[in-house]
Amino acid sequence: MKGHQLEKERVRVLLNYITGKDYKDEHAFPMSMKLKNKVSYEQVRQMISGHSKHEVRNSGWYHQGMNDICNIGTYDSVVYVLRQNPLFTLAWRTNGRPSQQFSYPQYPLAGAAIGQNFMDPKTGTAAQFHAKPEQLSYRADRPVYTFLAMQNFLDWQHQDYPIFAKNKRAFEKQAAAEVHKADKEGRMLYRVDPAKAKAFLHEFNNYSFHNVLHATEQELHELHHLPIIINSKELSQSSDGTFTVTALSTPEVHMTRVDKEATRFGSPFSNADLEVNREMPKPLKVEFLDVNKDGLKDAVFTFPIKTAVAFTVPDVDTELYLWTKVGKKRLAGFDVVKIKK
Numbered sequence: 043m044k045g046h047q048l049e050k051e052r053v054r055v056l057l058n059y060i061t062g063k064d065y066k067d068e069h070a071f072p073m074s075m076k077l078k079n080k081v082s083y084e085q086v087r088q089m090i091s092g093h094s095k096h097e098v099r100n101s102g103w104y105h106q107g108m109n110d111i112c113n114i115g116t117y118d119s120v121v122y123v124l125r126q127n128p129l130f131t132l133a134w135r136t137n138g139r140p141s142q143q144f145s146y147p148q149y150p151l152a153g154a155a156i157g158q159n160f161m162d163p164k165t166g167t168a169a170q171f172h173a174k175p176e177q178l179s180y181r182a183d184r185p186v187y188t189f190l191a192m193q194n195f196l197d198w199q200h201q202d203y204p205i206f207a208k209n210k211r212a213f214e215k216q217a218a219a220e221v222h223k224a225d226k227e228g229r230m231l232y233r234v235d236p237a238k239a240k241a242f243l244h245e246f247n248n249y250s251f252h253n254v255l256h257a258t259e260q261e262l263h264e265l266h267h268l269p270i271i272i273n274s275k276e277l278s279q280s281s282d283g284t285f286t287v288t289a290l291s292t293p294e295v296h297m298t299r300v301d302k303e304a305t306r307f308g309s310p311f312s313n314a315d316l317e318v319n320r321e322m323p324k325p326l327k328v329e330f331l332d333v334n335k336d337g338l339k340d341a342v343f344t345f346p347i348k349t350a351v352a353f354t355v356p357d358v359d360t361e362l363y364l365w366t367k368v369g370k371k372r373l374a375g376f377d378v379v380k381i382k383k
Contacts, residue, residue: 138193152246155252160185
């Protein structure tokens with residue numbers, strides 16, 4: 043029944059977007075409809091970014107349940123623009139939730155962008171069900187973690203979303219112009235030499251991917267305001283003890299103004315029920331000390347280990363986040379620690 047209710051709400055969100063009408067009664071959902079105008083791929087991208095007006099958002103994070111089309115369980119997205127010549131079929135992708143990532147174009151049949159993967163297809167297929175700890179461990183040079191960090195920060199730091207939304211519109215407008223130009227050049231090449239056209243489109247894929255990666259890195263730099271240090275090399279899932287996390291003050295952010303009650307610590311990844319960990323711990327205490335001797339007092343939080351690492355994987359180098367408010371501003375930061383059983 044729970045799954046049925048979730049699907050019902052997502053369909054309701056979609057129908058509202060398409061028709062402008064709010065179908066409160068699921069028995070009134072149309073089985074089909076004839077639209078006055080064709081739906082563009084840009085509109086489809088907006089649809090899959092859709093959010094429910096009826097979702098309860100009381101956890102502190104924007105995405106906390108499954109009623110949205112773009113929800114806590116949305117890991118990436120793609121909208122295909124099919125072409126008569128398959129080589130020119132376009133995929134508009136996001137490397138994470140579509141509402142919190144830049145959408146960028148790729149030609150799938152021209153070959154994946156260099157650097158998009160850190161495993162070859164054979165290794166990646168095997169790792170899907172039998173991953174090794176090293177393959178799951180955080181590495182700053184693996185692009186996937188740039189995209190994940192982006193949405194993790196943005197999901198908490200609500201005040202920064204309007205700026206991102208403006209940047210997203212500008213980025214995607216520019217990307218549309220660039221892919222239109224690449225399409226025209228690729229088709230001219232194809233009439234002379236299909237192999238060279240494919241190589242040209244593959245180069246565009248490389249450019250487009252690294253362009254979105256750079257844009258995301260820039261956005262992440264603006265979002266990441268809170269340097270933190272986990273004061274332990276390892277954290278054990280079986281431990282009943284505590285550990286400390288230091289959040290460093292900066293000239294712009296004074297941690298002595300931190301809201302202890304709004305502070306949480308743990309993994310940003312959802313549990314098996316696709317719900318944010320409701321038991322993500324609050325700090326047991328906070329002390330204010332000038333840890334790095336720069337004349338500014340930093341916040342040293344004490345947390346229980348077991349609940350902080352409840353949804354992590356043993357032997358994996360894992361990024362754990364501090365989520366907090368300083369004054370009225372929401373801030374987050376993360377550090378990496380090895381998880382043990």
